[in-house]
Amino acid sequence: MEKAYDFGMIGLGVMGRNLLLNMADHGFSVIGFDKDEQKGGSLEAAATKGTTVKGVTSLEAMVQQLAKPRKVMMLVPAGKPVDDVIESLLPLLEKGDVVIDGGNSHYTDTLRRVNYLSPKGLHFMGMGVSGGEQGARTGPSIMPGGDRDAYEHVRPLLEAIAAKVNGEPCTAYMGKDAAGHYVKMVHNGIEYAIMQLISEVYDILKRGLGLSNQELHETFKQWNEGELQSFLVEITRDIFLQKDDITGKDLVDVILDKAGSKGTGKWTSQDAMELPVAIPTIDTAVAMRTLSGYKDERVQAAKLYTSEVYPVQGDKAEYVKQVGEALYAAIVLCYAQGLAMLHQASADLKMDIPLQDVVKAWRGGCIIRSVLLKDFYSAYSANPSLSNILLNEGIAKIMKAKQASLRNVINLSLIHHIPAGGLMSAIAYFDAYITERMPTNLIQAQRDFFGAHTYQRIDKEGSFHTEWGK
Ligand code: 6PG
DSSP: OOOOBSEEEEOOSHHHHHHHHHHHHTTOOEEEEOSSHHHHHHHHHHSOTTOOEEEESOHHHHHHTBOSSOEEEEOOOSSHHHHHHHHHHGGGOOTTOEEEEOSOOOHHHHHHHHHHHGGGTOEEEEEEEESHHHHHHHOOEEEEOSOHHHHHHHHHHHHHHSOEETTEESBOOOOSTTHHHHHHHHHHHHHHHHHHHHHHHHHIIIIITOOOHHHHHHHHHHHHTTTTOBHHHHHHHHHTTOBOTTTSSBHHHHSOSOOOOOSHHHHHHHHHHHTTOOOHHHHHHHHHHHHHTOHHHHHHHHHHTTOOOOOOOSOHHHHHHHHHHHHHHHHHHHHHHHHHHHHHHHHHTTOOOOHHHHHHHTSSSSTTOBTHHHHHHHHHHHOTTOSOGGGSHHHHHHHHHHHHHHHHHHHHHHHTTOOOHHHHHHHHHHHHHTOSSOTHHHHHHHHHHHHOOOBOOSSSSSOBOOOTTO
16 A cells, blocks of 8 residues: 555645645655646655655545545635635545645635535635745744644644744644634735835935945844844845846846735735724735836826925934834834734634734744734733733833834924825824824714714713704
């Protein structure tokens, strides 16, 4: 009898291949399927000596060689390809088998697939995987959700291959149904927001304060050695040193100011509107990527409005310090929004997402990993059902210490005509969140005035209507 493999992978693109190689390095026997024969061959060729790795071009052959209950993961493009794979797997699987979608699928699709496969006795798990190609090979952050029993079948494997922080794996059970993909979606929303904030800060430092790429590198290097230490700050530090092979110039300067997207940030914003929950910095990040696409119009408008940036005068070093603090505060506010969204979605969609475990899984391996996650972990350890990290005393201390810099830097950006929508939305969120009395009483009055929508009072229970102006 042929060997029964521990784990099967459908789709041997770079992510699928690297995850399999990672599993094999941790002692699991793995088999991968791809119609493209070359991919199976290169999987086997890349395997570490002494590990058990096989590539096949027949799905049937792969499934037949898996130990039961079978554990199969697909890493194929989100959407129809996932449904197609499920259909071709169905006749080959048996009750109790576990099917994992490790791509960036929309959580509503995952939910639909869970409900489709569950009556057939199959466990479908949506699983977020973050960390890119390198992370998949050496230790990603893994966000599995779905059936708890199914999770227990794959848990040892996931814990073995995930990134480790203080010896602890950056993976945990994220909750029921589509929770894994929901958590990954919000992870990406936060990723969009932090990237937007870093880009604004770069603009302020470069066009406002006149920092060279070398100085930008040094600034980000210094930041990454302190409280801003994180994957995105770290790679930004290195981006400023990269030379262009074609022109010999700094590569960052020859890259067009137009960013693409695969849509996970947009999904986060769309779903936040549905819940509803306020995530204005993520919304702004999505909007700014969209606006970046209007390059031709921006060029035209820049001429019309002679939109030039006025260089900042004054103590450069002091400003750089403030910009770092502003970035730090705004990043805290991005996490606050994303985590508050998860808190509400968990309740509304009955996913039971353990936020403490979410931030634990995000401490390493993923794109939004940062030393800050340690503080959020403490916040959720003190109160696992915390609705917003801003309500935690430790986080409040950070915000109290840094908010002045955030305000100063926003002032600077306004005066010097440097767009800073992400930073502004972060402070606007903060100011609204910490305001005991918002001006929304006036909006209620207006709604009742023109539409008899009624209003509540501060001194009595019930709904009231006034014949305004009479
Ligand atoms: C990750 C990334 C990964 C991917 C995104 C980028 O966690 O490893 O988020 O999933 O890079 O798809 O998304 P956009 O193309 O939308 O920027």
